[in-house]
Amino acid sequence: MTTFAYYPGCSLKGTGRAYEESLLPVLAALGIKLEELADWNCCGATAYMAVDEVKACVMASRNLALAEQLGHRELVTPCSACYLVLNKTKQYLGESRAVAQVVQRALGLVGLSYQGNVPVRHPLDLLVNVVGLPAIKERVRDPLTGLKVVPYYGCQLVRPYATFDDQDRPTSMDRLLGVLGATVVPYPLKTRCCGGSLTGTLPEPGLHCAYILLKEAVKRGAEVIATVCPLCQFNLDAYHHKIAAKWGPVRVPTVYFTQLMGLAFGLPARQLGLHRGLVPFAFEAGARRPEREVVPPDRPPPATPACRAGGPLAS
């Protein structure tokens, strides 16, 4: 069993609990253990980065220093905002002596130091490029046959640091969902903004972003949206009533890609946090295959009972 240092960030302990609940067992099933940093702190995202970049770097670098202290080769962080801020901090510390001096002085006050040695990786990168798709495919017990999934990456995973995938057209999750047996729906909005924190501060344009993503997913026949980021999941899942009131219903569930992996691995839905979604999603593995086989190819397959997403999905 390989062990990586793990920085969960605040979301994975709050609104994004289902992410952690599904990530840990899925990685465990593939022989990977995550060791959570003791006494980690806020990554410094959003507010801090916008107000004072150097102070934000101090906060982020404390987590990096803790990870270095832990002695593992790499640090895994699932939240896109944490992933971006930790990588940005690494970059700033490497490029700017001025920032590095402030950060090292601050770390020194609490008996820490940072050498810049720990790579920060996203679980998607880890799964596709370290574990590898063949190993994942081998672990699949209940393939997601026939499930139409929209792969949604959000903005921060590949921008500005496209370390493991294409900046404009990432495909890692597409390929991953493919080996789980799902039908991956072509989705040109895969890196478009979900609304981010605008949904809280300027709801009208923020929610419109989420609406566009949901509407286009529904239009393309998606049964579920797979995401890698807790904020994306929240924005696409939590505001359906407001969105429906403004622009009409666009109901489709949004889950973490790790939850779909867990289902395909045959792990129980409840253990994967699938009960936490506001738009409910369930997939009964194997329920579709016999039906598909009897459908003549020239007739469309009948609506399946396996997906209980509710709403106007079938249309």
Add this chain to the structure above:
Amino acid sequence: MKRNGEPEIRVGFYVCHCGHNIANTVDCAAVARYAATLPGVALARDYKYMCSDPGQELLRQDIQEHRLNRIIVASCSPLLHEHTFREATRKGGLNPFFFHMVNIREHAAWVHTDRREATAKAQALVHAAVRRVAHHQALQTKRAPIHPAVLVVGGGIAGIHAALTLADAGKQVFLVEREPSLGGHMARFDKTFPTLDCAACILTPKMSRVGSHPHITLWTYAEVAKVEGYVGNYEVTVRHKPRYVDASRCVGCQDCIKACIYKEPKFPDTFNAGLSKRKPVYLPFPQATPQVVVIDPETCIQVKTGKCKQTCLEACVDRRAIDFTQRETLERVTVGAIIVATGFKTFDASRAPAYGYGVYPNVYTALEVERLVNASGPTGGAIVLRDGRQPERVGIIHCVGSRDEKTNRWCSRVCCMYALKLAHLIKERTGAEVFNFYIDLRTPGKGYDEFYGQLLEEGVQFIRGRVGEVTDWAFMPEEEGHLVIRVEDTLAGYVRRIPVDMVVLAVGLEPQADAQAVRRLFNMSCGGEGFFLERHPKLAPVNTFTEGVFLAGCCQGPKDIPDTVAQAGAAAAEALVLLDRGYLEQEPNTAFVLEDCSGCKSCLPLCPYRAITIAPETERAVINEALCKGCGTCVASCPSGSIGQNLFTDQELFSEIEGLLAPAAAT
């Protein structure tokens, strides 16, 4: 310096400033002062432009006044001016091979920044030359006859024009085209910019003239397989692909096409960019030259399996033109010169995934639209989408695969103008609103900018900005069901979304996929982007570095039809110069066999020009001076050191190396 029995060596040394080219980096006066100190140097001068008339005159006079018998000029590359100075030496009354050139421009001035070090290097090179030149001997050039025929490779407008020019001058021309018909890309266009004359109307008369010209041997569906020999005497092997139709019997009646076992056309018609279907037996296009059908081996059941009823054969029973027993054949011809006019390919638009080619059916390449607007195209000239609708809004995206760091960096030169032409035709035929998305509009040609002005008056829209994305997701309800072009309008200063029904990608021009293989075949060079390299971009634009091989058309770089025709004419004229002179001056730098050759024959297979044979009477190797190109391979490989080479004798080379490695103390 004096050698036994020979007159005293008196070297005249000249260092050229080449304006600022050399003088800025190399201290020319110091080089001249240094040369003056070297043994054997009778005179050393520095001069601003040695290649100028006064420079040459100076050299000529000095030879006589100072009784010079060796000349060294330290200046540019011998490729540029060796001939000039040899001629000046000859005019001064010396054998031109007592002249030696030192390249201190490309080899010192242009590749260094440190003046002191560059000067030291120039001095070392000069020292080497002074040591070498003492051993030079008087040599004589030889003349070899030139075979009065030309091979033209490629039957597009470039090859056609070059072939006709040569044939009209009475020269024998072999024109090889790998497709089943002449015509190239131009045959697929509808109108030509900016005059909007019909491409077929101006091209097909030239095509049929090639087909019937008494001095042109036209080989379509054939490729050059091998090129041997040298300028004036190229031995070319041509591979004829089996078309399963006897070209001498077929009259183009097309009865076989009607009779084909496939009742309906089933396979993508490559001439129509795959927008229509054809049968396994087909005529490439109505005006094809020659008017001979061809059978596609990839799709014909008889060729593939041998199990077809061969209804085509029955239809052709009178003429018996169809022949499934045809096999590939090889043919050899001798020519004096070769014109390479192998053309280009268009950029594969799926390499720019942001534009959705291959994803959205209503995204077309410009070449596809050329076929759509063409009266003999798949829709008879009607501009309709794949679903049969006529577009109401059309977006033309410029610079797809051109001027793009991610794909091709170069400007393809023709796209702006053909995009304008297509915009005009689409607007004229459909009344659609047409948007051009451009980075810069490049319309530098006779009547080109006026054509752009005409389009502005016609109400065609121009939006400056590189398109970010073509997509099908709708931001506003009115965008639903349309393609949306997302672009930063850099004149208006904001990001726009333009919904359209049809997107036309103005794809750029690229080297042919097999350009590298063709380059090796003809021993040419390629530029970094893969187009064939001309000998000099300004002064030898149709020559290559291989004597007697010339370039025409887009294989040398993107260009439009007027430029292509002009270049093809120039290539034909260069070939005529060779052929009409009738002989070739041969460099005397040939290899020769010494007395002590043991006849081991190890050099025989090494000679790329097959110039070495074994004389039966002496059982020693003999080198044919007419065939030897002075490559030196045999000289270096001879186990007993029994082969020497003019201008590269051991004495000359070793003296040069010693001079380079042990430079006399520099001033």
